[in-house]
Amino acid sequence: MYRLIEKGLMFGNLVRIDSPVLVERYNRALKSLTGHQTEQTEFHIDISGFSPEVADELGDPLYLNQSGVNRQFILLTTEQKTAPLLDAKFSTSRGILRQFIDANHEQLFALTARDAVAGEMVNSVYHADTPNDLFNIRRITIEADTTQGTVKTAATLGKLIDRFKSEPDAWWDDVLIGEMIGLAKETGDVTRNPVTLTQNSFDADDFWTAHFGGVYLFRSYGDPVVIAHDRLAVDAKCITLADRGAIAKFLRQNRLAEPLADARGVDAASILHQKMDFIVAEVAARHGETLVGATRRDMRILGRKYAAELPPEWKGLAALARWAEGAGEWPRIDSDHPAYFYSLRASRSKNTDLVNMLLAELAPLDVRQLFICHKDAFYADYAKWSDAKKDYVADFLAREYAADKAGTRAKLFGHHGLPNVPKTEKRDILDAVGPWGAIRRGR
Structure with a gap:
């Protein structure tokens, strides 16, 4: 594969991470997601934060994608949105991550200026043990926050602000005011710069997956249709590539x-x-x-x-x-x-x-x-x-x-x-x- 790598046709357009600050943020996020940390001081990451160098160090090419079903991700910069997604197990994964970053670009830019954003693309399936399990994947929801919980803290602060505005005696509630001030020190002014992440739910009706030798699943055209290399035992019409x-x-x-x-x-x-x-x-x-x-x-x-x-x-x-x-x-x-x-x-x-x-x-x-x-x-x-x-x-x-x-x-x-x-x-x-x-x- 050296020809492809040399010409930028493989592992091309990855984001280089060589700043001690970014490496430290990456490790915090990696620890929170997987329990692991890297000793690498320079490495490259794709749109999801996956690094070939870290994968080699950990001996686990799926360290951010256990069982190949619920992909986790680490965002250190919004520049990751133009990077590829390496070893994708689902054809929809990169598009969903790209849409999420685009929809929340300003918020993510602000959050990654101070911390890493760690998250997961969640669906109702944790393991794809049989081909029929693929039919349970219908909607992908992105859950994300900084390693310090800034988004969650901002949501809590937002609720306290609503209480302060709506309760008639809130001006004399020293405990409420003190709590708001304490949280505001962590999040900043959420009334002027809301720290919320939107457009985090995506339909997954039709997709390709690397599971079971490579499967195309179409559900938008009447009865579900599966196209695969071999005949699969599924509760749907199965067509082989032959x-x-x-x-x-x-x-x-x-x-x-x-x-x-x-x-x-x-x-x-x-x-x-x-x-x-x-x-x-x-x-x-x-x-x-x-x-x-x-x-x-x-x-x-x-x-x-x-x-x-x-x-x-x-x-x-x-x-x-x-x-x-x-x-x-x-x-x-x-x-x-x-x-x-x-x-x-x-x-x-x-x-x-x-x-x-x-x-x-x-x-x-x-x-x-x-x-x-x-x-x-x-x-x-x-x-x-x-x-x-x-x-x-x-x-x-x-x-x-x-x-x-x-x-x-x-x-x-x-x-x-x-x-x-x-x-x-x-x-x-x-x-x-x-x-x-x-x-x-x-x-």
């Missing part, structure tokens, strides 16, 4: 995916050609070709050289690219075709990221989408690649993605990050017929 037809039907019926060739706001032909290049790289790497810095022209030459070995995924995408460029007929590609899921992207919905994550797992030769949308699967695949492919992919991602992440995502997904489609919004005929309907946009 059942391509069933997955395609689920995506089509719920309008969760659309063909790249029909997608608005993207250069479909360019994206298709890049996917084809990734497939050529897979074949060429097996023959020991040097691929670092390879241009589109180089990949065409290699594609011709190894044309007899190019898989059906490449051929299907090539046919789609010809159509997108007006140089060929519309190819009929159904879910049985190996290129089918390579030709889709998620439609705009509240689950855009989750669907793109699923599509990335179903189209693993598209290494760029796999890296962006499903890093767990990417790192697992990367470990199995030849050195030639590792060099090519690490170089490509550093040059073409890391240099402009937002721009690349916009080119690939177009609508990524936009608000949900209102149910009342009028749809055109292409939306109505689904990804591979009979009606096509004319050229």
Whole structure:
């Protein structure tokens, strides 16, 4: 993995902690959450405060996420909001933490100026012993406070202030006034600068989890649907990743995916050609070709050289690219075709990221989408690649993605990050017929 680490593609954008004051605050928070402390004087943390160096020291990669279900977190600075979440067990975890920090930015900025904020993402499940336990995860509530209990103290002070304002004899209550003054010394003026944390409850209807080999759970589309690597004993419809037809039907019926060739706001032909290049790289790497810095022209030459070995995924995408460029007929590609899921992207919905994550797992030769949308699967695949492919992919991602992440995502997904489609919004005929309907946009 050294190539990825060296190029900032793994453990990148972590927050460096090297101040004795911050280390001491981290230890107080760590002690309150886990009973442990670190002897590290310099380390890095992700959005949740998890540190690879501390995990290595403690010999516990789940020291802030026992059983992988209720993630704890330590905030030393609001700058953590842009950091990744390492070894995420649920696809929703980073988004929830980011929303919580954004919603409480001013309060957290003030609190972390004096202390660490420690907390937990709480749900009703403490262990996921069986796949059915996942269905009990419906709502995530964030509980957080400083190590000195500033938020709790401020809430107590707020109630005393309400008493002082409402009780007619409060002006002569020396005990009440003395208690208020004592608490105010800890919290400051809560009437002018309220120390409260809001927007701390989040729905979790649809998500991916690393438990049980990797499971996608959808509950927003009628009866619950589970998509997993293997058949699971669950009280719901279970589709395996090998059942391509069933997955395609689920995506089509719920309008969760659309063909790249029909997608608005993207250069479909360019994206298709890049996917084809990734497939050529897979074949060429097996023959020991040097691929670092390879241009589109180089990949065409290699594609011709190894044309007899190019898989059906490449051929299907090539046919789609010809159509997108007006140089060929519309190819009929159904879910049985190996290129089918390579030709889709998620439609705009509240689950855009989750669907793109699923599509990335179903189209693993598209290494760029796999890296962006499903890093767990990417790192697992990367470990199995030849050195030639590792060099090519690490170089490509550093040059073409890391240099402009937002721009690349916009080119690939177009609508990524936009608000949900209102149910009342009028749809055109292409939306109505689904990804591979009979009606096509004319050229």
